[in-house]
Amino acid sequence: MIGYDDALFALLQQARRLDAVSCATADALGKVLAADVVSPMDLPSFDHSAMDGYALHAGQTLAEGTEHAVHGSQAAGDASCNSQGMAWEIMTGARLPEGLDSVVPVERTELLARQDDGSPARIRLLDTLNPKANVRYAGSDVAKAAVAIQAGTSVEANHVMLLAALGVAQVQVVRPPRVAVICTGKELQADLAQPLADGQIYGSNGPYLAAAFAAMGAQVCCCETVDDTSATFVAAVQRAREAAADLIVSTGAVSMGRYDFVPDALLELGAQVLFHKVAIRPGKPQLAAMLGDAMVFALPGTPMAVAVGLRFFVAPVLRAMRGQVPERTWQAVLDAPQQAKGGLLHFLCATVMPGSDGRLHAHVLAQQQPFRIQPFAQANAWVLLSGDVPGDARVEVVGLQPETLVFGQNHPAGAR
Ligand SMILES: Nc1nc2c(c(=O)[nH]1)N[C@H]1C(S)=C(S)[C@@H](COP(=O)(O)OP(=O)(O)OC[C@H]3O[C@@H](n4cnc5c(N)ncnc54)[C@H](O)[C@@H]3O)O[C@H]1N2
Numbered sequence: 001m002i003g004y005d006d007a008l009f010a011l012l013q014q015a016r017r018l019d020a021v022s023c024a025t026a027d028a029l030g031k032v033l034a035a036d037v038v039s040p041m042d043l044p045s046f047d048h049s050a051m052d053g054y055a056l057h058a059g060q061t062l063a064e065g066t067e068h069a070v071h072g073s074q075a076a077g078d079a080s081c082n083s084q085g086m087a088w089e090i091m092t093g094a095r096l097p098e099g100l101d102s103v104v105p106v107e108r109t110e111l112l113a114r115q116d117d118g119s120p121a122r123i124r125l126l127d128t129l130n131p132k133a134n135v136r137y138a139g140s141d142v143a144k145a146a147v148a149i150q151a152g153t154s155v156e157a158n159h160v161m162l163l164a165a166l167g168v169a170q171v172q173v174v175r176p177p178r179v180a181v182i183c184t185g186k187e188l189q190a191d192l193a194q195p196l197a198d199g200q201i202y203g204s205n206g207p208y209l210a211a212a213f214a215a216m217g218a219q220v221c222c223c224e225t226v227d228d229t230s231a232t233f234v235a236a237v238q239r240a241r242e243a244a245a246d247l248i249v250s251t252g253a254v255s256m257g258r259y260d261f262v263p264d265a266l267l268e269l270g271a272q273v274l275f276h277k278v279a280i281r282p283g284k285p286q287l288a289a290m291l292g293d294a295m296v297f298a299l300p301g302t303p304m305a306v307a308v309g310l311r312f313f314v315a316p317v318l319r320a321m322r323g324q325v326p327e328r329t330w331q332a333v334l335d336a337p338q339q340a341k342g343g344l345l346h347f348l349c350a351t352v353m354p355g356s357d358g359r360l361h362a363h364v365l366a367q368q369q370p371f372r373i374q375p376f377a378q379a380n381a382w383v384l385l386s387g388d389v390p391g392d393a394r395v396e397v398v399g400l401q402p403e404t405l406v407f408g409q410n411h412p413a414g415a416r
């Protein structure tokens, strides 16, 4: 049976980079940059004041107590002007008059005389003033032609602020991957508004995958529930191919039972199987294949096998398809010993929080049979284990959702 690392390697070798498309900056949230954003201008674009006060030419330095005639006033939005070698009243954000190199805050001056219109005419410095004091220089944040944001960055609100400041109206982003979701099982009731018939269960894998893919910026082009026959599954796969799905993700019918037809159906369709069964828990019966250009993830139907398949197989492939570097894992200290069957990599739902010692601490949630969904709903992280470990051992952890680098706190404190 193939191990997790080899299975992931086989998948990543098949992952194709998605094309780039142009996108308005305002619509880029959650999309991944396909190319570096090169700054079209200096930011700030001109030298300006960081304080309300007076702009002066300090040269070397201006001594405390020196007096200066004030020639004019410069506010944010005013065009460039020549200082004519005198001091200027200046507002925060205003362009520095030519010939001046420093700003003294108004509260560090004494007003000695006013013009007839009440504007300042003469000031005295209460402190020594050094050149460059309280001036924000052009290009000191981002220089023109410098890389402002790197390709592979997932655009968040902080990036939108920088793009807007640079006047970047359009960015090149990776086109959203198209994903088809096919849930198998005649026991599944896909309509949550309907009562359950005898033997039925509500299908939770389909809504979960649709929500998780939407959160990952993928476009779910089909989401179908089919019965336990190969014919309906094959027809659904063909519809997914006609919809040009990049990924086809099925759940169920991939294990050892009489109705586990997915492996044979995929072979009949001409799929090239990359692996079937991986040394992990949960999710061992997982199968992955190539069907033409489409990657097929045939996940076991058990809900936690689906969650693991998405988090640890599909999500890394999506990152590679978008040109993103592999996600890193974090180290946390376990608060209690854990038993994990040797030879299998175990993925366990946990709450991970920073402790007062500055380290991350992981609490593995109780009752983690793969059919149980409640611990998943209470967790904020996954713990990776490959054998028995004592309490206080350091273990690898990742955020519960793909793309999360920090551990959210979207659960009540009582969940522990
Ligand atoms: N003899 C063996 N039996 C099983 C083995 C094995 O090695 N030998 N492996 C077990 C493991 S591990 C898993 S995981 C499951 C995987 O089975 P399938 O992929 O064939 O999945 P199903 O049998 O169709 O479903 C499993 C389970 O999940 C429920 N399910 C299915 N789809 C959904 C859905 N959309 N929403 C909610 N729940 C769903 C389904 O009703 C079953 O309870 O096989 C073990 N058996």
Ligand code: MOO
Binding pocket: 281, 282, 283, 284, 285, 300, 302, 304, 305, 370, 371
């Ligand atoms: O692979 Mo499983 O252990 O029932 O999810």
